[in-house]
Amino acid sequence: MLWMVWDAFQATPMMADAVPRMALSAAPSGASPADVSRRFAENLPPRIQQAVAGWNQLISANFAGDQACAECHEKEYEAHLRSGHSRTLTRIDESSLANKLAETRHYQDPRRDQVFEFSQTAGSLWVRDAANASGVVVPVTWLLGSGTHAQTPIAIDESTQSGVELRWSYFANRDQLGLTPDHERFDEFAVGTIECFGRPMDAADMRACLGCHSTLTPPPSLPLINSLVVANVGCERCHGPRKKHVELAHLGHAEEAKPMLRYETAETYMDACSTCHRDESSVKPDATPNELVRFQPYGIKRSRCYLESPDKMTCSTCHDPHDTVSHNRAVSIDQCKQCHGDASSSECSHQPTGDCIDCHMPAVEWTSGIAFHDHWIRIPDAFSSDDSAADLTASDSPHNNGGK
Structure with a gap:
């Protein structure tokens, strides 16, 4: 049964708790975010690479994806596309906001004497703070939120399994950037550190954020790799893995694959x-x-x-x-x-x-x-x-x- 196999991946976290803080990057290397993820995965220890491959096989064998549900549940599928759940997590390279910010070029923090500068290259959005972290940049990874109200960017450094919730967010009601909610308590920061850019995040923080904005994230026993995250709250987040159900539906026996997640009360x-x-x-x-x-x-x-x-x-x-x-x-x-x-x-x-x-x-x-x-x-x-x-x-x- 899937959940029995799943439990095997929940054992000991791959990374120690004392993971180093997200590093401040040098200038953009020209590599795309997908290339960075691929290189990181290729350089993992063989044991971890094998575990990642096993996880990918597990997901492929049991998860069908939203599009597979549309064939029989067209009404629900179309409704889901209208919902915020369908766009709770967006890769920055797939976001229209990245282009908009690259054109805007800078943002003045309302509570700090600080200016963030934006640039776009290799399919990613890069953020600089020339005054407080000279010569370094942070690549934005994900936008959290549907955009109905707001979207908050985070940056994930796969090599250190840490990241940062960035200091600025996009607010739809004003169609402009503003201070990320709750960041008033981070007005003080250490110059030359990742604190220049927002709230530092460890692996647990990142998994918590991504966990609520995605259908699936890798368990703690595997490294948090962006390519392993199934973005957005899709059908199988609430109904469980349904690939067997889809396969049986094509044979006219859909009811034989009972949902693993039930809501009986x-x-x-x-x-x-x-x-x-x-x-x-x-x-x-x-x-x-x-x-x-x-x-x-x-x-x-x-x-x-x-x-x-x-x-x-x-x-x-x-x-x-x-x-x-x-x-x-x-x-x-x-x-x-x-x-x-x-x-x-x-x-x-x-x-x-x-x-x-x-x-x-x-x-x-x-x-x-x-x-x-x-x-x-x-x-x-x-x-x-x-x-x-x-x-x-x-x-x-x-x-x-x-x-x-």
Whole structure:
């Protein structure tokens, strides 16, 4: 079974924890990112090369790819292409942003006396800071994010298995660069180090970032090589490897290949979404309301709608899991009325015919003009600027005995 084989790759990490920081590169060598990855893989110890080859064979034998799903599931496939999940991770050489930045040529950091310079060569985008790291460049590797709201670049140095989350991000609402969220705490930096360019990342950091933005990344027992990453959150991220299913479908026996990942209860469904969208198990105790609004499962699990409707309410109650987020407010309100319908005790006493979403799930700004709807569904007078992950619990909800 695939997961048994998979476990064999999860054993001892290939790299020690004390991996050196990402090196500051010399001038561009003319090699493309693909060439760099290939050369790195070719120079690995034979034992590691053999393990990488085995991993590639495992993936090839079990994963079909999104396009294979389209043959029978055309509607879901087309919906997925509209969703942010289909473009959560973009190689910089495949991004239109690279050309745009190369034409812009520079960016002034709003909080540092620092100018980043951009250039493009060998299919890659290179970033310089001539004043603080003279003579060196950093090649951008990936853009994280669908671009609906923002995209944040990271650079991965395969040779050291470390990297950097770059100091600047692209914000769609302004169509321009701005400070990468949460980088206010990195205003101070050591000149001549990778800190000039942003937040240093070790192997665990990089795997965490790529893990939520991809269908598949190599396990810790293998080096993090860009070519081994299956970009974007595709069909098989949520449905599991389906190559056997595709092969049997061509023979008319698709049902014989049962999904390895099942969502038979609301809890298992929510757990799957929470892996990346987060719940209480991965939210900092001191998180503020504007941070919490990003973590929709965290809010839903504190809502009376969820707590008092076991095995009924999940993310897909309101959202098509394959499609982009709907902005049809009438449809969303109708979803509320499925439970809060005709009974007078279920009607809103404040605005019986009003907008459920605006009142009970208000939009909260996260950062840089980007807002998300608060998914902790509760009555308006319960919202407080002092709310935090530490003091907002299910028992504090106004819909429970301990509430206001």
